[in-house]
Amino acid sequence: MVKILHDNDADMSILDGKTVAVIGYGNQGSAQALCLRDSGVNVIIGESETLNDKPNPSWQRAQDDGFKVMQISKAAKAADIVHILLPDEFQGKVYRKSIRKHMKAGKILCCSHGFNIVFKAIAPPADVDVIMVAPKSPGSEERKAYLAGFGVPGLIAVRQNASGKARDIALAMAKAMRFTKAGCLECTFEQETYEDLFGEQAVLCGGLVELMKAGFEVLTEAGYPPEMAYFECVHEMKLIVDLIYEGGIQKMNATISNTAEWGEYEVGPKIITEKTKKAMKKVLANVESGKFARRWLRESRGGALNLKAKREALGNHPVEVVGRQIRAMFEKN
Ligand code: NAI
Ligand code: MG
Numbered sequence: 001m002v003k004i005l006h007d008n009d010a011d012m013s014i015l016d017g018k019t020v021a022v023i024g025y026g027n028q029g030s031a032q033a034l035c036l037r038d039s040g041v042n043v044i045i046g047e048s049e050t051l052n053d054k055p056n057p058s059w060q061r062a063q064d065d066g067f068k069v070m071q072i073s074k075a076a077k078a079a080d081i082v083h084i085l086l087p088d089e090f091q092g093k094v095y096r097k098s099i100r101k102h103m104k105a106g107k108i109l110c111c112s113h114g115f116n117i118v119f120k121a122i123a124p125p126a127d128v129d130v131i132m133v134a135p136k137s138p139g140s141e142e143r144k145a146y147l148a149g150f151g152v153p154g155l156i157a158v159r160q161n162a163s164g165k166a167r168d169i170a171l172a173m174a175k176a177m178r179f180t181k182a183g184c185l186e187c188t189f190e191q192e193t194y195e196d197l198f199g200e201q202a203v204l205c206g207g208l209v210e211l212m213k214a215g216f217e218v219l220t221e222a223g224y225p226p227e228m229a230y231f232e233c234v235h236e237m238k239l240i241v242d243l244i245y246e247g248g249i250q251k252m253n254a255t256i257s258n259t260a261e262w263g264e265y266e267v268g269p270k271i272i273t274e275k276t277k278k279a280m281k282k283v284l285a286n287v288e289s290g291k292f293a294r295r296w297l298r299e300s301r302g303g304a305l306n307l308k309a310k311r312e313a314l315g316n317h318p319v320e321v322v323g324r325q326i327r328a329m330f331e332k333n
Pocket of ligand 1: 024025026027028029047048051056058059084085086087088090094111112113134135137138139
């Protein structure tokens, strides 16, 4: 059984007198920095004033939120805990350029996804602690839950424990962001990284989007109105997932009609087949071997041209075109 940690497993006083530099004020950086600060932690922000020769809005946003904002290398130098919350594909480069030289003995390197440590794009010196403190949530939801007095679930992991206190620090940060209020799982860097990548590729993002698109295409190619196909295959997805989130698959099944439930048992396994599962096993193997990571980092280094092309193509897919129209109609009413 994986360990689940709660508030009384953690002691925030270990953070007293320590400065946390949150590097990157984006989705996660902004939410985590605000929560840490509201819990009394001393937080500074490391950011780039410009990105691709344009002013970086994240820099301004961090300033507007009242933080002391500085260049990344300055923040890394000033901090005891360097918490890197940049996009994964840029972390290695920024680390080598601006952070590495400041990772002196006794400091703590922290992240919210193990990607760069596990796939060795960041190789920290042996005399620093390396920890992970990660929410199982997008930043916006994490901040909302914190402000409501709760928290979202999180993960902690320890990769290097040079100080002997690495786990206590990770737990203290998790408590400060209220992950231990909801329940915080303890795992390894590999478990978090491989599970996260597998989940987003096979189920949450890759699997889900292709399932919805395929359903939409089958209906519209058979001559059904795209608006109806959109409601059927995309819009209703949220209602179904909300029910599962609330009370499991059985609650969802108890809410839908018996006809729908029978269709689920009878037809579901004909869509997600043994062949699909075999393909999923290959996805996991490519994640674990580092093949996926190598391909993605190469794509990013080359300017992410394929990523941008796919993004654009998706925007022109009928499911997105009709979806935009329908959502605009909702907003007007
Ligand atoms: P993000 O995409 O919001 O970017 C963070 C900031 O990095 C941006 O605001 C920008 O100022 C800066 N940045 C962007 N490109 C840069 C570049 N080329 N060089 C230097 N700085 C650049 O990042 P996000 O989504 O918050 O992810 C941060 C970390 O949190 C990642 O490790 C991610 O895996 C992890 N994570 C993200 C979750 C999410 O909901 N987005 C959930 C859990 C973990
Ligand atoms: Mg994830």
